[in-house]
Amino acid sequence: MRSEQTLTAPNASALSLQVAEWLITRLASSSGRRSIALSGGSTPLALFRCLARPEQARRIDWQHLHIFWSDERWVPYTDARSNYGAAYESLLRHVPIPSHNIHPVPTEHSPEHAAKDYARTLQAFYGSPNLDPAQPLFDAVLLGIGADGHTASLFPGQEAPAAMEQWAMAARPEGQLPRVTLTVPVLNSTAALAFLVTGQQKRDIVARVRKGEAGLPASRIDPTGDLVWFLDHAAAGSVH
Numbered sequence: 569m570r571s572e573q574t575l576t577a578p579n580a581s582a583l584s585l586q587v588a589e590w591l592i593t594r595l596a597s598s599s600g601r602r603s604i605a606l607s608g609g610s611t612p613l614a615l616f617r618c619l620a621r622p623e624q625a626r627r628i629d630w631q632h633l634h635i636f637w638s639d640e641r642w643v644p645y646t647d648a649r650s651n652y653g654a655a656y657e658s659l660l661r662h663v664p665i666p667s668h669n670i671h672p673v674p675t676e677h678s679p680e681h682a683a684k685d686y687a688r689t690l691q692a693f694y695g696s697p698n699l700d701p702a703q704p705l706f707d708a709v710l711l712g713i714g715a716d717g718h719t720a721s722l723f724p725g726q727e728a729p730a731a732m733e734q735w736a737m738a739a740r741p742e743g744q745l746p747r748v749t750l751t752v753p754v755l756n757s758t759a760a761l762a763f764l765v766t767g768q769q770k771r772d773i774v775a776r777v778r779k780g781e782a783g784l785p786a787s788r789i790d791p792t793g794d795l796v797w798f799l800d801h802a803a804a805g806s807v808h
Contacts, residue, residue: 574797576804580766583800584614587710587764590796591619592627594708594760603634603693605709605750607720608641608651611764612710616659630665634693638711639721639739639749640673642682649745650675679738679746686748687735699757704792706758713765717773717784721749724783752788761791768802775805 575590577583595602606612618624637651645653652672660670671689674682691697694705711719718724721739735754739747755761763786765774777786778797789795 570791570793570795572795572797574799574804576799576801578801580611580614580800583764583766583798584618587615587762587798588618588624590762590798591615591708591710592624595628595633598707598759601632601634602629602707603636603705605636605638605706605755605758606651606655607638607710607712607764608654609712611712611766613654613658615710615764616655620659620662625663628663630663630669633665634669634671635660635665636671636690636706637673638709638719638755639747640675641721642675642679642746642748644675645672673736673748679740679748683734683736683738683748690735690750690754699753701757701792704757704759705754707760709755709758709761709791711755711761711763711786711789713763713770713773713777713786715769715773717777717781717786719763719786719789720755721747722752722785722788724785752785755789756791758791759793760796761789761793762796762798763789764798765803766800770803771805774799774803 575586577586640651641649643649647653674685713719716724723741726739726741732753734751736748736750739749777784780787
């Protein structure tokens with residue numbers, strides 16, 4: 569049965585340990601091939617470093633875990649702004665995960681071309697071009713929320729938040745780098761989804777998203793499986 573819960577911690581460091589324990593437990597609860605979608609931004613980095621610690625890393629079956637990304641900036645993997653690059657340097661290079669289990673968003677040709685390529689990669693992994701609510705694509709999805717209510721690279725007023733047919737899309741937010749993002753239905757196709765949000769500056773947008781305010785892409789996230797809000801006390805406000 570689907571559940572929704574809120575878990576809080578005093579600060580970002582404590583929150584990262586809490587999320588790591590949650591994720592490790594989720595992954596250990598099923599056998600065989602598993603998959604997660606990682607997000608970018610500063611908040612997940614502390615989580616990645618936590619998962620890379622020997623005491624946490626040894627509890628994960630890396631041989632059967634497949635890693636995807638919710639979105640990617642249109643930069644080379646070696647660029648400091650690359651979501652894949654950040655995850656690789658802080659986590660993946662430190663753990664025994666097979667290279668063929670890592671599925672970064674391609675950053676060649678054009679964002680539109682890369683989105684089609686990534687959709688094909690996801691569909692090949694899933695085994696179908698059509699999502700079935702009874703068979704989630706991911707075991708877990710990790711997302712953040714921007715101060716404008718965006719999540720992944722689904723931005724307010726952009727075409728991508730409304731996309732329901734495609735699995736991945738190009739996103740070109742004004743004044744920012746082009747990106748590739750998974751779409752709402754693909755992000756929702758998961759056994760568990762966690763929002764990781766820290767900082768007092770996010771308190772208002774968290775409350776608005778949780779009320780389901782229209783026009784905020786993060787409000788459209790409604791996973792097939794469990795939904796967990798991981799908030800530090802600054803972002804949670806009166807929730808904790």
